[in-house]
Amino acid sequence: MASQDNISTLANGQPSDNPGSVQQIRYGNSNGGLVVLSDTQTVEVLAHFARERIPERSVHAKAAGAFGEFEVLEDLSDLTDAKFLSGIGKKTPILTRISTVGGEKGSSDTVRDVRGWATKFYTEEGVQDFVFNDLPVFFIRDPIKFPSMNRSHKRHPRTNVPDNAMFWDFHKNNPEGIHALMHLFGRRGIPETIKNINGFSVHTYTLNKADGSYVYVKWHFRPDDGIKTMDAETAAHLAGTEPDYHIKGLFNSIEKGEYPTWTVCIQTMTPEEVATAPIDIFDCTYTWPHERYPLRRVGRLTLNKNPDNYFQDIEQACFSPSNMVPGVGPSADPVLQARMFSYPDAHRYRVGPNYFQLPPNRPKNPVYAPYVRDGPGTMNGNYGSDPDYVFSELRPVAQSKRVQMPTHELWTGNVTAFTTTVTDKDFEQAQSLYKIICSEPNGQEQLLENLEQSLQGVPEKLAGEVLDYLGHVHQDIKNALQKRLSK
Numbered sequence: 354m355a356s357q358d359n360i361s362t363l364a365n366g367q368p369s370d371n372p373g374s375v376q377q378i379r380y381g382n383s384n385g386g387l388v389v390l391s392d393t394q395t396v397e398v399l400a401h402f403a404r405e406r407i408p409e410r411s412v413h414a415k416a417a418g419a420f421g422e423f424e425v426l427e428d429l430s431d432l433t434d435a436k437f438l439s440g441i442g443k444k445t446p447i448l449t450r451i452s453t454v455g456g457e458k459g460s461s462d463t464v465r466d467v468r469g470w471a472t473k474f475y476t477e478e479g480v481q482d483f484v485f486n487d488l489p490v491f492f493i494r495d496p497i498k499f500p501s502m503n504r505s506h507k508r509h510p511r512t513n514v515p516d517n518a519m520f521w522d523f524h525k526n527n528p529e530g531i532h533a534l535m536h537l538f539g540r541r542g543i544p545e546t547i548k549n550i551n552g553f554s555v556h557t558y559t560l561n562k563a564d565g566s567y568v569y570v571k572w573h574f575r576p577d578d579g580i581k582t583m584d585a586e587t588a589a590h591l592a593g594t595e596p597d598y599h600i601k602g603l604f605n606s607i608e609k610g611e612y613p614t615w616t617v618c619i620q621t622m623t624p625e626e627v628a629t630a631p632i633d634i635f636d637c638t639y640t641w642p643h644e645r646y647p648l649r650r651v652g653r654l655t656l657n658k659n660p661d662n663y664f665q666d667i668e669q670a671c672f673s674p675s676n677m678v679p680g681v682g683p684s685a686d687p688v689l690q691a692r693m694f695s696y697p698d699a700h701r702y703r704v705g706p707n708y709f710q711l712p713p714n715r716p717k718n719p720v721y722a723p724y725v726r727d728g729p730g731t732m733n734g735n736y737g738s739d740p741d742y743v744f745s746e747l748r749p750v751a752q753s754k755r756v757q758m759p760t761h762e763l764w765t766g767n768v769t770a771f772t773t774t775v776t777d778k779d780f781e782q783a784q785s786l787y788k789i790i791c792s793e794p795n796g797q798e799q800l801l802e803n804l805e806q807s808l809q810g811v812p813e814k815l816a817g818e819v820l821d822y823l824g825h826v827h828q829d830i831k832n833a834l835q836k837r838l839s840k
């Protein structure tokens with residue numbers, strides 16, 4: 354920590370007599386001067402400045418982050434033996450980062466967008482990350498479409514501004530996103546604060562035990578302060594006047610000791626129940642009906658400490674669905690499978706191959722991974738003289754007996770080039786959601802208003818096709834939008 358007593362030094366520790374001075378050849382106080390290259394202090398400051406950015410995340414670049422804790426409130430021993438989920442009252446330190454998706458690091462908070470929710474649990478068996486969203490379903494289910502989908506939400510390659518035509522051109526031609534779109538254009542598309550959003554796993558995961566038994570799980574983080582949303586007009590105003598509205602809100606409430614909390618719940622399904630499930634549980638465009646798969650309470654998340662340094666702890670934080678601990682597992686959702694590759698890949702590029710050694714990413718339990726070594730920024734002792742190859746008898750390693758993956762989820766099949774197709778069933782949950790939206794005060798009006806805004810500037814033919822697409826959810830949406838757009 355900086356204090357008034359600190360003697361200013363250069364990065365090598367040599368004391369500086371004036372950190373604001375520049376060595377130069379001068380004729381007195383005016384007439385300029387010639388700066389000399391032997392001024393290490395100036396060279397160091399300028400050279401480091403030119404290198405002080407790391408690439409921003411290609412999605413989810415703008416975010417707030419805070420530390421906190423997770424507490425187990427219910428017994429889950431029938432489902433999992435993950436240590437951080439075992440024992441009522443058990444507490445685990447966490448780090449959470451909540452983001453918008455499409456905008457850059459400096460973009461406004463109060464935009465209509467999905468909010469990303471990433472939480473790191475520093476458990477005694479390793480780092481467990483949950484990399485979730487605030488909407489329960491996703492826009493795509495063929496993972497190769499992810500970059501395309503995001504580009505269509507970002508800046509046009511020519512004009513460099515977001516473009517409604519591009520947005521709808523993507524979604525109308527990749528219609529499996531209709532359920533997510535209905536959420537996005539409904540009231541939850543813009544939250545009032547970060548404290549008032551959900552976190553959804555979106556994908557199906559598993560919880561499992563050392564005996565190989567497992568269940569399928571969807572995770573839900575529910576804000577204890579309730580869901581609160583913001584109307585589009587207020588949001589547009591704040592986007593201009595208070596672009597960091599959500600980040601400030603979270604930071605200030607934590608500073609004041611008003612700690613936001615979320616109740617962690619799960620829906621579960623046994624492997625035997627999958628065959629008769631009304632939806633494909635490996636398709637992240639579907640939710641599981643709550644009447645049939647009720648929520649079960651697990652614990653509570655609390656955010657109670659702001660980072661001392663945003664860059665170190667939040668910008669350099671690397672969250673990945675592949676960070677799992679014994680007792681938690683993935684499922685056969687292809688989007689989740691692709692994500693398990695993509696995030697660590699992004700981290701190696703964005704933060705460097707030794708990102709696991711940096712403070713926010715470092716596991717709190719002992720790590721012994723001598724086959725992952727060397728590389729830029731090595732600072733973990735690098736396993737000294739230990740063998741850097743497997744199966745050494747000079748220094749044998751002990752092996753965990755813990756089964757990490759369910760053993761009886763066995764697969765046989767052919768390698769095929771596969772892409773999903775869209776059927777009427779893909780509109781069913783969007784249709785049910787529309788009914789819910791219509792039953793909320795002013796819900797239908799806001800949905801139509803938000804959709805109308807998003808159709809501004811879309812060429813007539815495409816706009817007509819988008820109306821047909823939305824009309825597949827309900828003819829009223831098409832009719833009402835037709836009227837509004839023809840005014």
Ligand code: HEM
Nearest residue numbers: 410413450469470471485486491496499554555672695699
């Ligand atoms: C094929 C699908 C997807 C791919 C390839 C993908 C890829 C990525 C990448 C590359 C990043 C940036 C990571 C970094 O630089 O640290 C990212 C961030 C993120 N993604 Fe995804 N993503 C996908 C789908 C999803 C889904 C379905 C969710 C939610 C359930 C999600 C939630 C997030 C969140 C919350 C972040 C920000 C993490 C942070 O705070 O650092 N993504 N994604």
